[in-house]
Amino acid sequence: GAVVSQHPSRVICKSGTSVKIECRSLDFQATTMFWYRQFPKQSLMLMATSNEGSKATYEQGVEKDKFLINHASLTLSTLTVTSAHPEDSSFYICSASGTDHEKLFFGSGTQLSVL
Amino acid sequence: AQKITQTQPGMFVQEKEAVTLDCTYDTSDPSYGLFWYKQPSSGEMIFLIYQGSYDQQNATEGRYSLNFQKARKSANLVISASQLGDSAMYLCAMREANTDKLIFGTGTRLQVFP
Numbered sequence: 001g002a003v004v005s006q007h008p009s010r011v012i013c014k015s016g017t018s019v020k021i022e023c024r025s026l027d028f029q030a031t032t033m034f035w036y037r038q039f040p041k042q043s044l045m046l047m048a049t050s051n052e053g054s055k056a057t058y059e060q061g062v063e064k065d066k067f068l069i070n071h072a073s074l075t076l077s078t079l080t081v082t083s084a085h086p087e088d089s090s091f092y093i094c095s096a097s098g099t100d101h102e103k104l105f106f107g108s109g110t111q112l113s114v115l
Numbered sequence: 116a117q118k119i120t121q122t123q124p125g126m127f128v129q130e131k132e133a134v135t136l137d138c139t140y141d142t143s144d145p146s147y148g149l150f151w152y153k154q155p156s157s158g159e160m161i162f163l164i165y166q167g168s169y170d171q172q173n174a175t176e177g178r179y180s181l182n183f184q185k186a187r188k189s190a191n192l193v194i195s196a197s198q199l200g201d202s203a204m205y206l207c208a209m210r211e212a213n214t215d216k217l218i219f220g221t222g223t224r225l226q227v228f229p
Contacts, residue, residue, distance in 0.1 A: 106160035
């Protein structure tokens with residue numbers, strides 16, 4: 001089945017630094033990928049829709065300058081948390097759909113901790 | 116606006132028993148998809164089952180079945196013969212029409228005890 005790879009799985013960084021998270025579709029092309037955020041014991045909240053070759057679409061309340069999304073190829077989308085602060089500490093997870101739109105495949109997630 | 120509601124923050128079930136996790140949804144679109152995912156403590160999202168709004172029959176996948184009641188706008192997940200490994204967070208989600216964007220409910224944390 002389709003596989004989505006997400007790296008890194010865990011990152012700890014100092015406040016003020018930027019962190020890049022990668023999401024790759026390994027055996028299929030994904031024109032659209034999605035980035036979600038999950039706080040402890042809460043559900044997934046959609047942050048943005050990443051479109052290959054065009055600008056990402058951000059959900060209301062998500063700072064586009066804070067969370068930079070790049071989808072330069074059909075198999076790779078990146079989320080960069082710029083100037084990270086402790087309140088950005090969260091679980092970030094991406095998803096993509098393959099040819100079978102009944103299944104949406106998720107990456108394994110990235111736990112970001114900002115000190 | 117589309118919305119997913121899971122009213123059970125936590126559920127307990129004894130091993131080998133069946134359990135139903137509730138999910139209701141709200142949408143004005145005639146075409147939509149409903150998903151259930153399992154999220155263990157590791158955080159990974161494991162796809163369980165899918166139901167399309169036009170599907171006539173309830174979806175089933177092994178021990179998982181979806182009790183789809185369109186008029187009531189409910190899509191409850193039924194897990195039969197619970198196993199200890201079923202302990203996890205269960206998330207119900209709806210896909211908007213003509214997109215792969217998912218809207219998630221708040222989840223139900225299931226604990227299976229011996």
